[in-house]
Amino acid sequence: MSRDYNNIIQLINSQKDNFPLDQLFYVDKSIYELDLETFFYNQWIFVGHQSRIPNKGDYFIFSIGNESIIIIRESESQINCFYNVCRHRGSQICLETEGNSKKLVCPYHAWTYNLDGKLKNARMMYEDFDKKKWSLSKCNSKVFQGLIFLNFSNHPDDFNEFIKPLKPFIELHGLKNAKIAVKKVYPTNGNWKLTLDNFHECYHCLPSHPEYCQVHSKEYIQAYGAGNNTGPESKVFNKKLDEWNNKTKELGYLTGEFSEINFSNFFRSAERTPFDDNRLSETKSGKPASTLMGNFKNFDGGYTTIGTSPFNSLIMSNDFATTFTFIPRGPMKTDVEIMWLVDENASEGKDYNIDELIWMWNETTIADKRIIENNQNGVLSKKYKPGPLSTMEIGLEKLKNWYLNHLKKNLT
Ligand code: FES
Numbered sequence: 469m470s471r472d473y474n475n476i477i478q479l480i481n482s483q484k485d486n487f488p489l490d491q492l493f494y495v496d497k498s499i500y501e502l503d504l505e506t507f508f509y510n511q512w513i514f515v516g517h518q519s520r521i522p523n524k525g526d527y528f529i530f531s532i533g534n535e536s537i538i539i540i541r542e543s544e545s546q547i548n549c550f551y552n553v554c555r556h557r558g559s560q561i562c563l564e565t566e567g568n569s570k571k572l573v574c575p576y577h578a579w580t581y582n583l584d585g586k587l588k589n590a591r592m593m594y595e596d597f598d599k600k601k602w603s604l605s606k607c608n609s610k611v612f613q614g615l616i617f618l619n620f621s622n623h624p625d626d627f628n629e630f631i632k633p634l635k636p637f638i639e640l641h642g643l644k645n646a647k648i649a650v651k652k653v654y655p656t657n658g659n660w661k662l663t664l665d666n667f668h669e670c671y672h673c674l675p676s677h678p679e680y681c682q683v684h685s686k687e688y689i690q691a692y693g694a695g696n697n698t699g700p701e702s703k704v705f706n707k708k709l710d711e712w713n714n715k716t717k718e719l720g721y722l723t724g725e726f727s728e729i730n731f732s733n734f735f736r737s738a739e740r741t742p743f744d745d746n747r748l749s750e751t752k753s754g755k756p757a758s759t760l761m762g763n764f765k766n767f768d769g770g771y772t773t774i775g776t777s778p779f780n781s782l783i784m785s786n787d788f789a790t791t792f793t794f795i796p797r798g799p800m801k802t803d804v805e806i807m808w809l810v811d812e813n814a815s816e817g818k819d820y821n822i823d824e825l826i827w828m829w830n831e832t833t834i835a836d837k838r839i840i841e842n843n844q845n846g847v848l849s850k851k852y853k854p855g856p857l858s859t860m861e862i863g864l865e866k867l868k869n870w871y872l873n874h875l876k877k878n879l880t
């Protein structure tokens with residue numbers, strides 16, 4: 469990448485505390501490309517759930533920037549992730565976004581690979597051609613609790629170190645025994661950072677999300693709406709949280725929270741908090757939307773929110789999980805992909821109803837798409853200048869500082 473980094477470093481240094489970023493960060497193509505290299509390609513990011521490919525040979529494609537990854541099931545216990553690039557002359561091999569295939573056959577000259585990536589057939593090659601040397605290139609991957617994580621880096625961070633603080637929060641919910649009830653993509657005309665800025669503050673929740681505000685209390689929204697330590701403390705909520713923590717510990721379920729203390733490659737958070745008003749699940753009525761998942765034998769009235777990286781979130785009631793993957797698609801385009809997961813034995817129509825399940829995050833994400841797109845349009849104006857952040861935008865400020873530090877570290 470040819471670029472005068474001094475200009476970008478100067479720009480980074482000129483960003484003001486408690487203000488959002490300057491326009492260039494939200495519109496510029498070369499900063500966008502630098503972002504992909506620095507951030508998306510260096511994080512462990514989950515791109516799907518194992519239940520999307522239940523049978524041998526089932527696959528789906530995950531693409532980002534110039535990369536396309538084949539995520540394919542080799543056997544009951546093995547999922548493989550390969551770069552979708554033929555080792556002959558580089559054609560893409562899988563052209564459909566999902567399907568089932570017993571072999572991976574390149575459409576160009578028909579080199580054929582097994583599901584483990586090994587080259588099986590290559591026509592008319594010379595006599596001492598060694599097929600063993602021409603297996604498909606693997607993408608770093610890890611299936612954790614059914615979630616399929618990829619890492620595009622040549623030197624990926626240790627997965628165990630990455631997942632360690634989040635592990636108990638995820639394991640509680642039994643996602644390895646879950647299935648996808650619904651998957652939806654919300655293409656959003658906004659830069660990935662503008663999209664995430666919105667996800668990391670709940671200052672906008674009151675004016676923009678009546679459904680969210682119906683489900684969650686004012687005090688929760690103030691203190692925890694964008695995650696722990698992202699808004700002004702609420703004494704009222706803290707009292708509720710203490711009471712609920714005691715009760716939930718007695719039931720034997722996990723309580724507590726995690727947030728990053730020191731600057732690192734990771735940007736993670738997690739917490740368990742109570743719902744208000746005897747609510748059991750994140751639904752319109754407060755009643756369960758499906759059967760209990762994971763370790764839960766009873767509803768504990770709690771809610772688990774986890775950020776594994778800026779590009780992923782898991783938001784979980786006791787009976788279903790809503791997972792988010794934010795995929796940058798261009799300087800001013802981001803796909804927000806949401807999966808709703810339920811227990812693998814739950815059946816649609818009997819145990820769960822799709823409309824109830826998706827109600828809150830579907831409505832909320834449609835509204836987010838609208839406000840992010842309005843934001844992007846305004847940021848494009850010559851009159852856009854970053855304005856002061858409120859006390860409810862600490863999460864956004866944290867994300868911004870992590871972003872700027874990280875980018876600078878990478879450039880210097
Ligand atoms: S490019 Fe794939 S077989 Fe030639």
Ligand SMILES: [Fe+2]
Pocket residue numbers: 666667672673676677832836
């Ligand atoms: Fe929102």
